[in-house]
Amino acid sequence: MNKDVIIACDFGSTQECYDFLDKFKDLERKPFLKIGMELFYAAGPEIVRELKKRGFKIFLDLKLHDIPNTVKKAMKVLSNLDVDMVNVHASGTKEMMVAAKEGLTRADGSRPLLIAVTQLTSTSEAAMREQLLIDNPIDETIAHYAHNAMEAGLDGVVCSPLEAAKVKQVCGPDFITVTPGIRFADSAKDDQVRITTPALARELGSDFIVVGRPITAASDPVAAYQKCISEFLKDEEFIYNPSNFI
Ligand code: C5P
Secondary structure, X not given: XXXXXXXXXXXXXXXXXXXXXXXXXXXXXXXXXXXXXXXXXXXXXXXXXXXXXXXXXXXXXXXXXOOHXXXXXXXXXXXOOOOOEEEEEHHHOHHHHHHHHHHHOOOOOOOOXXXXXXXXXXXXXXXXXXXXXXXXXXXXXXXXXXXXXXXXXXXXXEOOHHHHHHHHXXXXXXXXXXXXXXXXXXXXXXXXXXXXXXXXXXXXXXXXEEEOHHHHOOOOHHHHHHHHHHHHHOOOXXXXXXXXXX
């Protein structure tokens, strides 16, 4: 089974990120990292190249959402960075997701995993109804967006662990669920709304949990990461192998 903990490296500079990663240098296996907008916009593509060179797996979380042609061309550029996973917003339409996949696919047919954001885990059902004018229940909307992503040929979605089971039910067990909104039972919720613990995410069928502040802001980030690993993976075989997906 391919399951892993992905650390969200939400830092404002290359130095901050490297100082953080230094703490993990004695671990036998390098953590899977997520680079989001903050670090990518601050440090540029160079940090992705450098971290790949150092042997880290990278989920480049830029959540593309634009007209299909622009997304296709942007994905072509990201594909050349040799990242392991990238994403788009499912609300950009199936046409946009198909274009994203085309742009991402290299001449030899290989490509990073491509997943779609359904609804951000910071969005509540009330905000969807009142601000986005989406009246359907949040789990139905998410399952529908996930189905669109599957029809467009994507590998999976980003969703809350609370929606992972429904997504698997609609899209099948092999459709990947990448789930942020993870908190330890005793940690702060911050701005997240639809949250679970790593252990509950495992029970609910998440494939990858994305964990930011509970690790990055912990007094001992390595211990917090290891706690996530032991809660989420237990003694399971968890070696990530992209060829199992594509
Ligand atoms: O610090 P925290 O654990 O809340 O970080 C969660 C990470 O996952 C952030 O980088 C955030 O941008 C990302 N994310 C999310 N909800 C989504 C998609 C991505 O929280 N639906």
